[in-house]
Amino acid sequence: MIRVAQWGTGNVGSLALGAILDDSTLALVALKVGRPENVGRDAADLAKRRSGAGSTGVLATDDSSVVLAARPDCVLYMDHDRDRGPQVIDELCALLSRGVNVVATTMPMLVHPDGAGPEVRARLQEACVAGGSSFLCTGIEPGFTADVLVLQFASLCRDVRSVRVAEAMNVASYRTKWRSGLGNDIRSDGETYRPGHIARGWTGTMRLLADGLGLELDDVREVRHVAAAGREFEVAAGRYGPDDIAALHFEVQGIVAGEPRLVVEHTYRLLDDVGPEWTQPVDPGRRTTRIRIGGTPEVDVTMSLGGEGLDPTDQGVLGTAMRAVHAIPLVVAAAPGLRTNVDLPTRSQMPRQPKNVSA
Structure with a gap:
């Protein structure tokens, strides 16, 4: 025991x-x-x-x-x-x-x-x-899908040129505020969000990927996009207005030899119809992760979490x-x-x- x-x-x-x-x-x-x-x-x-x-x-x-x-x-x-x-x-x-x-x-x-x-x-x-x-x-969201699982699939490849892990989910049921910018007033988001915060949180994952693939990591960068709701709405964390951010898309890029060869991409939504051009889940009720490995052979795997009584937040x-x-x-x-x-x-x-x- x-x-x-x-x-x-x-x-x-x-x-x-x-x-x-x-x-x-x-x-x-x-x-x-x-x-x-x-x-x-x-x-x-x-x-x-x-x-x-x-x-x-x-x-x-x-x-x-x-x-x-x-x-x-x-x-x-x-x-x-x-x-x-x-x-x-x-x-x-x-x-x-x-x-x-x-x-x-x-x-x-x-x-x-x-x-x-x-x-x-x-x-x-x-x-x-x-x-x-x-x-x-062990990590979060839910841990291992962006690093250990990727390395397991990479073991199928003779060589690996690039990795992209894309996740999409609705987080409206999450009961606390977000540090990534969701819920911020888009007009003042530039003053509220601290650039680099997302990248710092994923540095460990990037280093784990680089070590596992035998790559030398030069830098970790982030690219971030946000979209306002366009209408008033209410979710578990509170009530928001039309100028508040209801969708977030970001990439954390692991730079190898000057190129973003390792990329973790996330799309979080409070409203399903905001930011439609960004990655979508396979099903609105499921948390979806897609792993794409550019190598020989190429690997393309889509994984989704589900379960009765579990929304996408609960699943993760x-x-x-x-x-x-x-x-x-x-x-x-x-x-x-x-x-x-x-x-x-x-x-x-x-x-x-x-x-x-x-x-």
């Missing part, structure tokens, strides 16, 4: 918490929350579960020392990183240096050890050495949570240090039958 602490109960964290409770190989020993109103609540009250009911006896805390005192083998770190990047790194290093393995979705640039820069890499590595622990960031959030939960035993068993989705045995990241659920 692996002792696990859940850190964060937002969109992803609450699903991960439920998956931990439903997994007979994992034992929840601590729960860290950020919202004061959740402190003292039983984990069962904060979990989105597939099965089971009743209290767990594990009460939510906002005190990290309580988490350490519970002696977890692994912390599933899913706290937000909005305007608190340095604090996140401090918290990760504190856990790792105390001998606690960590699987994270936060700060997705950390899918590659160099994704957040050499100083952050050095700090995390030193913490792993000090504690004899391992760290893995659940996938993000489960990818991280399934990685827990791999990270606990791994040698100390900074791990990636490429060097771990991903074929073993298979779902386990939840407790109290018949086949």
